[in-house]
Amino acid sequence: MILIKIGGGKNINWNYIAEDIVQLRKKEEIIVVHGASETRDKIAKQLKTPTKTVISPSGISSVLTDQNAIDIFLMTYSGLINKKIVAVFQKNGINAIGLSGVDGKLFQAKQKNNILIKKGRKTKLVTSNLTGRVEVINIQLLHLLLSNNYTPVLCPPAISYEDNIVNVDNDWTTAVLAGALTINKIIVLFEAPGMLKNYQDEKSVIPLIDKNELNTMKPFAHGRMAKKVLGALRAFELGVKTIYWGDGRVKNPIINLLLGKGTIIK
Amino acid sequence: MILIKIGGGKNINWNYIAEDIVQLRKKEEIIVVHGASETRDKIAKQLKTPTKTVISPSGISSVLTDQNAIDIFLMTYSGLINKKIVAVFQKNGINAIGLSGVDGKLFQAKQKNNILIKKGRKTKLVTSNLTGRVEVINIQLLHLLLSNNYTPVLCPPAISYEDNIVNVDNDWTTAVLAGALTINKIIVLFEAPGMLKNYQDEKSVIPLIDKNELNTMKPFAHGRMAKKVLGALRAFELGVKTIYWGDGRVKNPIINLLLGKGTIIK
Numbered sequence: 007m008i009l010i011k012i013g014g015g016k017n018i019n020w021n022y023i024a025e026d027i028v029q030l031r032k033k034e035e036i037i038v039v040h041g042a043s044e045t046r047d048k049i050a051k052q053l054k055t056p057t058k059t060v061i062s063p064s065g066i067s068s069v070l071t072d073q074n075a076i077d078i079f080l081m082t083y084s085g086l087i088n089k090k091i092v093a094v095f096q097k098n099g100i101n102a103i104g105l106s107g108v109d110g111k112l113f114q115a116k117q118k119n120n121i122l123i124k125k126g127r128k129t130k131l132v133t134s135n136l137t138g139r140v141e142v143i144n145i146q147l148l149h150l151l152l153s154n155n156y157t158p159v160l161c162p163p164a165i166s167y168e169d170n171i172v173n174v175d176n177d178w179t180t181a182v183l184a185g186a187l188t189i190n191k192i193i194v195l196f197e198a199p200g201m202l203k204n205y206q207d208e209k210s211v212i213p214l215i216d217k218n219e220l221n222t223m224k225p226f227a228h229g230r231m232a233k234k235v236l237g238a239l240r241a242f243e244l245g246v247k248t249i250y251w252g253d254g255r256v257k258n259p260i261i262n263l264l265l266g267k268g269t270i271i272k
Numbered sequence: 273m274i275l276i277k278i279g280g281g282k283n284i285n286w287n288y289i290a291e292d293i294v295q296l297r298k299k300e301e302i303i304v305v306h307g308a309s310e311t312r313d314k315i316a317k318q319l320k321t322p323t324k325t326v327i328s329p330s331g332i333s334s335v336l337t338d339q340n341a342i343d344i345f346l347m348t349y350s351g352l353i354n355k356k357i358v359a360v361f362q363k364n365g366i367n368a369i370g371l372s373g374v375d376g377k378l379f380q381a382k383q384k385n386n387i388l389i390k391k392g393r394k395t396k397l398v399t400s401n402l403t404g405r406v407e408v409i410n411i412q413l414l415h416l417l418l419s420n421n422y423t424p425v426l427c428p429p430a431i432s433y434e435d436n437i438v439n440v441d442n443d444w445t446t447a448v449l450a451g452a453l454t455i456n457k458i459i460v461l462f463e464a465p466g467m468l469k470n471y472q473d474e475k476s477v478i479p480l481i482d483k484n485e486l487n488t489m490k491p492f493a494h495g496r497m498a499k500k501v502l503g504a505l506r507a508f509e510l511g512v513k514t515i516y517w518g519d520g521r522v523k524n525p526i527i528n529l530l531l532g533k534g535t536i537i538k
Contacts, residue, residue: 049319049347052318052319052320053315053318053319054318077352080351080352080355080356081315081347081348081351081352082347082351083351084350084351084354084355085346085347085348085349085350085351085352085354086343086346086347086351088350088351089346089350089372089374089375089429089437090346090437092374092375093374093431093435093436093437096374096377096431096435097435101376101377102375102376103371103375103376103413104371104372104374104375105369105370105371105375106355106370108355108358108359108362108370109355109358109368109369109370109371110367110368110369110422111362111367146420147369147420147422150416150420154412154413154416156376156413163355165359165362169359169362169363170359171355171356171359
C-alpha cells in the first residue's frame, strides 16, 4: 500500500497525479490525503475573515481556529477541493471516494483546548481553539473501501473524542495514518522539486536524507516545510521506511519521484 | 429501510432528527439525503455571486448553474452542511458517513447541456448549464456501508456520465434512490408542518393525500413544494408506497410524522 500526501497549493496538477495513480494501482493499493490551504485562504479572504496564523513557542506556525475558521475549512477541504479531486480521479478511471476525518470517525483527535502562542517576546494562552492532534484511525473503514476497489481520498478536519470538528495538522495525520496501516512508503507532493538547500533555488534539491539526520534539516525547512519535517519524524517513529518529497506540478510526479527525482528520506 | 430527505432550511433541528434516527435504527436501516439551499444562498451572496434562479416553460424554478455555482454548491452541500450533520449524528451515537453524489459515482446523472427558460413572455435557450438528472445509483456502495453499520448521509451534486460535477434536483434524486433500493417509505422533512392548503397558515395542513390525486395538489404547492410534488410523483412511479411530509423543526420530527402528524401521501 502507498500513501500519497498532496499539498494544497494551486499549481498542483491533479490530472498528472491521477495518471500516475492509474499505473500504480495495477500493483498496489493507494490512499490519498490532500490539503487545500491556498483555496481556504482565498475563500477566507473573500468572506472577509482571513486565515489567522499563530506561532508556537517552539517557532512552528499554525492556523488559529475558531468556529468560523472550521466552517471555511469544511467548505474548502471537505467540500470544494475533495470533491474536485474525486471527479478528476473518476475522469481518469479511478473509483475515488472522498471522506473527511469526521466521516465514520475516520480521524479521531485529542482536542487541544488551550494552546500557547508567541506574541512578540511574550507567550500568550489561547483558549477555545478548535484544534487537535489525530491519534486514532478508523482503519476498518479504509480496508472496507480498499477491498471493494475504491480509492480513498481523505482530508481534514478530524473529529475529537467529544465529537467536535477540529482542525488538525495534515502531515502529522498522514504519519499516524501510515502507522495505523503499517505502510512502508509515503509520497509527499508539493509545489517544489523536493527539499531545497536554498528555498529560493529550485535547483538546490537535497536528493537523499538519512532519517536519523532529518532533525538537522530543520534550518532548511522554510515555511510549511517545518511541519513536513515534524510529520516525517513522526512517521519514522511509527515504522515508515521511506518518505519521498517531490513536485506535484509536473508530469509523472509520483513515478519519477519513486525513481529518485526529488528528495528521498530513509 | 427508511429514506429520510431533509430540506436545507436554517431552522431544521438536526439534534431532534438524530434523536429519532437513534430510535428508528434499532429496527430499520436508515439513509439520509439532505439539502443546504439556505446556506448555499447565504455564502453565494457573501461571495458576491448570488444564486440565480430561472423558470422553466412549465413554471418550475431551478438554479442556474455555472462553474462558480458548482463550486459554491460543493462548499456548502458536500462540505459545510454534510460534515456538520455527520458530526451531530456522531455526537448522538450514529456512525454516520457523509458522501456526495460524486463519491464512488454514487449519483450518476444525465447532463442537460441546454435548458429552456422563460424570460417574461419569451422562451430562451441557456447553454453550458451544469445541471443534470440522476438516473443511476451506486447501490452496492450503499449496501456495503449499511451492512457495516454505517448510516449514509448523502447530498448532491451528482456526477455526469462524462464525469462532470452537475447540480441535480434533490427531490428527484431521492425518488430515484428509493426506486433503486426498493424502499417503501420516504420521510420528507422541511420547515412547515406538512403540505398546507394555505401556505401562509401553518394550521392548514392537508393530513392525507391519495397518491393518484397528487397531481391535483399542484395549486397548493407553493415555492419549493412544487419540486416536492414532482419528486413524489416520480417516487410513486418507481414503486414507493408511502411518502410522509412533515416538520423538521420540532421534537420527534420523524416519529410523530410516522404517527400521522403531517401529510401522508399513499
